[in-house]
Amino acid sequence: MKFMKLGSKPDTVQSKGDDARYVATELETELIVTIGNIKFYLHKFPLLSKSGYLQKLIATSRNEEKKNQVDEINISEIPGGSVAFEVCVKFCYGITVTLNAYNVFAARCAAEFLEMNETFEKSNLVYKIDVFLNSTIFRSWKDSINVFQTTRDLSPNYSNEFTLKLVKRCLDSVAYTASIDTSKVDWSYTYNRKKKLDEKAVPRDWWVEDLCELHIDLYKQAIEAIKTRGKVPVEVIGEALHAYARRRIGGFSKGSVRVIDKSLTESIIELLPDKKGSVSSSFLSKLLRASVFLGCEETVKETLKKRISEQLEETAVSDILMFDIDMVQSLVKEFMDRDPKTHPKASVAKLVDGYLAEKSRDSNLLLQNFISLAETVSSFPRQTHDGLYRAIDMFLKEHPGIGKSEKKRVCGLMDCRKLSAEACEHAVQNERLPMRVIVQVLFFEQIRVNGSSTGYSTPELTTTTLNTEDDEWDHVKEY
Numbered sequence: 001m002k003f004m005k006l007g008s009k010p011d012t013v014q015s016k017g018d019d020a021r022y023v024a025t026e027l028e029t030e031l032i033v034t035i036g037n038i039k040f041y042l043h044k045f046p047l048l049s050k051s052g053y054l055q056k057l058i059a060t061s062r063n064e065e066k067k068n069q070v071d072e073i074n075i076s077e078i079p080g081g082s083v084a085f086e087v088c089v090k091f092c093y094g095i096t097v098t099l100n101a102y103n104v105f106a107a108r109c110a111a112e113f114l115e116m117n118e119t120f121e122k123s124n125l126v127y128k129i130d131v132f133l134n135s136t137i138f139r140s141w142k143d144s145i146n147v148f149q150t151t152r153d154l155s156p157n158y159s160n161e162f163t164l165k166l167v168k169r170c171l172d173s174v175a176y177t178a179s180i181d182t183s184k185v186d187w188s189y190t191y192n193r194k195k196k197l198d199e200k201a202v203p204r205d206w207w208v209e210d211l212c213e214l215h216i217d218l219y220k221q222a223i224e225a226i227k228t229r230g231k232v233p234v235e236v237i238g239e240a241l242h243a244y245a246r247r248r249i250g251g252f253s254k255g256s257v258r259v260i261d262k263s264l265t266e267s268i269i270e271l272l273p274d275k276k277g278s279v280s281s282s283f284l285s286k287l288l289r290a291s292v293f294l295g296c297e298e299t300v301k302e303t304l305k306k307r308i309s310e311q312l313e314e315t316a317v318s319d320i321l322m323f324d325i326d327m328v329q330s331l332v333k334e335f336m337d338r339d340p341k342t343h344p345k346a347s348v349a350k351l352v353d354g355y356l357a358e359k360s361r362d363s364n365l366l367l368q369n370f371i372s373l374a375e376t377v378s379s380f381p382r383q384t385h386d387g388l389y390r391a392i393d394m395f396l397k398e399h400p401g402i403g404k405s406e407k408k409r410v411c412g413l414m415d416c417r418k419l420s421a422e423a424c425e426h427a428v429q430n431e432r433l434p435m436r437v438i439v440q441v442l443f444f445e446q447i448r449v450n451g452s453s454t455g456y457s458t459p460e461l462t463t464t465t466l467n468t469e470d471d472e473w474d475h476v477k478e479y
Contacts, residue, residue, distance in 0.1 A: 052115030080106030309334035353387030
């Protein structure tokens with residue numbers, strides 16, 4: 001961390017209890033400055049020679065009848081409070097004071113308030129701090145973040161045009177460094193991300209972990225500023241938001257969030273880039289899960305559902321496993337409402353098959369819910385029905401008490417022609433399947449074997465072949 005030392009005299013500012021500060025000297029106190037519940041017992045010359053504000057304040061409060069008495073003033077409104085004022089006091093007395101990223105912002109605001117500028121003395125405190133900020137602090141990535149973090153400590157009561165400009169300078173420094181070409185970035189910039197052994201070049205998201213140190217109010221400003229500069233790809237912005245959610249929202253990665261994180265979650269959702277693919281499906285799914293649990297506005301949840309449906313073909317089963325059947329069905333229907341020509345339906349069908357296979361492990365899953373979701377994607381093309389077969393098999397395994405007619409409905413979702421040789425081998429030995437299904441599997445597998453040797457393809461299934469009367473189905477022996 002960079003720092004600057006001002007003054008050379010030893011520290012003679014001492015405390016008397018918790019509410020009094022004084023400079024140890026033989027001179028009598030001439031001025032008492034009150035800030036909050038703390039009183040500073042000081043001398044006029046060191047302060048008035050450098051502070052235009054104190055000069056004017058003393059001049060207007062001076063009373064001829066009290067000219068030999070100690071002046072008392074109250075400046076509780078000074079930015080940074082008593083701590084920042086003490087820095088200014090030490091500078092006025094020539095006492096050694098160290099400025100760094102953690103106290104320079106408050107000290108600069110206090111110096112501006114006290115009018116410690118070039119009008120009253122050359123190389124005054126305002127000038128010295130500005131040189132330090134521009135030549136050192138704002139050229140250091142770590143210090144820029146640290147000083148930006150301290151801007152939140154400043155009470156809103158101290159907010160004015162100057163402090164807002166200074167906050168913007170801190171923000172611009174962070175946004176500029178995060179946006180520079182990675183060829184100009186050294187690994188020493190970042191302090192939260194460790195370099196991997198096989199990582200030669202600095203990655204695009206080198207700054208992501210460092211910004212996670214910021215409170216959400218400041219983080220929002222930083223991300224918006226980085227977006228505005230337009231130098232960072234939206235995919236990196238998406239990665240940054242995901243990293244921030246993992247770090248700041250308790251239980252986010254495990255799908256269990258706390259009610260106190262509702263505002264934080266909504267803020268992250270607001271910051272999501274609009275471009276499709278800029279945020280991973282996994283991240284969007286976790287945000288949707290959190291928004292449902294936290295009771296966020298319906299518009300928020302609908303926005304997330306739309307975003308997930310736009311890239312449902314890229315979604316993994318683990319991403320949607322946290323949702324109930326109704327939510328997944330809603331996502332699929334949202335997906336289907338898009339332009340049919342752009343639908344990569346096969347991957348979505350595979351996704352739903354995998355989801356059903358996992359959800360079927362729950363013995364409380366209702367038959368109608370299983371069938372309803374499966375039928376939603378029944379028209380989607382699949383190279384094989386192996387995934388659907390696995391889902392059906394798992395459902396039958398976990399629901400051994402269902403009747404024959406119900407088994408018929410479940411197995412009727414599957415096209416036996418589209419089972420792979422491996423799936424067929426498993427199915428013909430599967431005692432959970434009705435005998436009629438096993439016979440169909442054997443029949444079409446035999447046709448396929450014969451067809452491959454003769455060059456003929458498997459014939460189209462007919463209603464007569466696949467569908468039998470209920471009484472025939474019910475009287476077939478099951479294994």
